[in-house]
Amino acid sequence: MNxxxxxxxxxxxxxxxxxxxxxxxxxxxxGDKSDSTGSSAAAKGDDIKVGLLLPENKTARYEKFDKPLxxxxxxxxxxxxxxxxxxxxxxxxSLQAQQVDTMITxxxxxxxxxAVDAKAIKxxxxxxxxAGIKVVAYDRLAEGPISAYTSFDNTAVGKTQGEALLKxxxxxxxxxxxxxxNGSVTDPNAKQFKDGAHSVLDGKVKVGKEYDTxxxxxxxxxxxxxxxISALGKDKIVGVxxxxxxxxxxxxxxxxxxxxxxxxxxQDAELAGxxxxxxxxxxxxxxxSYPEEANIAAEMAVALxxxxxLSTIAKDKVSSGSAKDVPSVLVPVVSLTQDNIQDTVxxxxxxxxxxxxxxxxxxxxxxxxxx
Numbered sequence: 001m002n003x004x005x006x007x008x009x010x011x012x013x014x015x016x017x018x019x020x021x022x023x024x025x026x027x028x029x030x031g032d033k034s035d036s037t038g039s040s041a042a043a044k045g046d047d048i049k050v051g052l053l054l055p056e057n058k059t060a061r062y063e064k065f066d067k068p069l070x071x072x073x074x075x076x077x078x079x080x081x082x083x084x085x086x087x088x089x090x091x092x093x094s095l096q097a098q099q100v101d102t103m104i105t106x107x108x109x110x111x112x113x114x115a116v117d118a119k120a121i122k123x124x125x126x127x128x129x130x131a132g133i134k135v136v137a138y139d140r141l142a143e144g145p146i147s148a149y150t151s152f153d154n155t156a157v158g159k160t161q162g163e164a165l166l167k168x169x170x171x172x173x174x175x176x177x178x179x180x181x182n183g184s185v186t187d188p189n190a191k192q193f194k195d196g197a198h199s200v201l202d203g204k205v206k207v208g209k210e211y212d213t214x215x216x217x218x219x220x221x222x223x224x225x226x227x228x229i230s231a232l233g234k235d236k237i238v239g240v241x242x243x244x245x246x247x248x249x250x251x252x253x254x255x256x257x258x259x260x261x262x263x264x265x266x267q268d269a270e271l272a273g274x275x276x277x278x279x280x281x282x283x284x285x286x287x288x289s290y291p292e293e294a295n296i297a298a299e300m301a302v303a304l305x306x307x308x309x310l311s312t313i314a315k316d317k318v319s320s321g322s323a324k325d326v327p328s329v330l331v332p333v334v335s336l337t338q339d340n341i342q343d344t345v346x347x348x349x350x351x352x353x354x355x356x357x358x359x360x361x362x363x364x365x366x367x368x369x370x371x
């Protein structure tokens with residue numbers, strides 16, 4: 001699968017002096033307040049220690065894709081010598097803060113962090129940096145003095161979802177109202193998804209109800225959808241913007257219970273979401289190349305741990321509320337519908353036809369020609 005994915009190159013220093021200079025440059029670039037402690041990373045070889053903290057396990061992607069892909073790439077880049085320490089916060093910001101403390105105690109060289117709450121984690125990021133640990137913000141732009149960031153183009157995700165919903169609605173766009181089910185306010189990506197979607201949908205559809213869904217929970221999305229149906233009336237709803245596939249599942253359960261059949265968006269190309277697209281229950285998802293994002297995060301982490309420069313990996317810069325000009329890589333996304341399942345998640349090896357086309361979905365798969 002990796003042969004199909006675009007890879008960013010990791011710079012290799014030719015001499016000890018070159019490595020040392022790169023380390024100093026990356027420390028200044030990240031705004032690290034502990035250059036003197038961080039500079040020791042320049043002497044590191046392949047025997048680095050990498051901490052990996054992921055935010056939750058309700059969304060299938062983190063345990064199924066992100067964790068094994070990042071670990072595999074780190075091992076590949078370090079001749080299998082790196083030690084990787086992993087924890088999942090299970091959507092608990094306080095627990096994640098404790099996990100950062102543990103990583104500091106264990107003296108990891110670099111930390112890959114996907115924050116539960118991007119703002120709440122700020123003090124923990126500062127503590128890690130003060131201890132000489134570089135932090136790579138993964139998938140969500142954590143606050144604090146991070147050294148690098150990789151994610152997908154989140155505004156483009158929202159635009160892609162909005163454009164797909166408008167296409168599905170066609171002439172019905174003005175005939176009723178849509179419900180918008182956004183993600184959690186603790187996730188900065190959720191706002192970007194929402195803003196991207198609104199930039200496409202505003203003025204072209206009427207938003208009858210809009211929710212920021214606590215913890216991205218499918219159960220909360222289900223309850224919100226039931227409330228929207230009760231408030232608007234089932235005959236008035238023509239479509240639903242769902243920010244991800246997990247919530248789409250809860251939304252569709254509520255729609256089915258009310259006898260409503262309308263287009264529903266999603267994101268993450270989860271297996272259940274892909275199967276709902278195959279059956280026609282869900283209109284689309286957003287396919288994101290997790291291997292590409294994971295590879296880039298691993299490359300950033302290894303480079304930082306060794307004191308190498310990020311200029312050949314990260315060509316862009318982003319800023320958060322507490323860090324400016326952070327070296328970053330934003331990975332493009334694809335709108336996933338019935339028309340391109342074969343050429344995306346199957347072709348890229350994310351799922352096999354057998355995984356998608358179980359007995360329940362076999363007839364629908366055959367109709368789409370999936371093989």
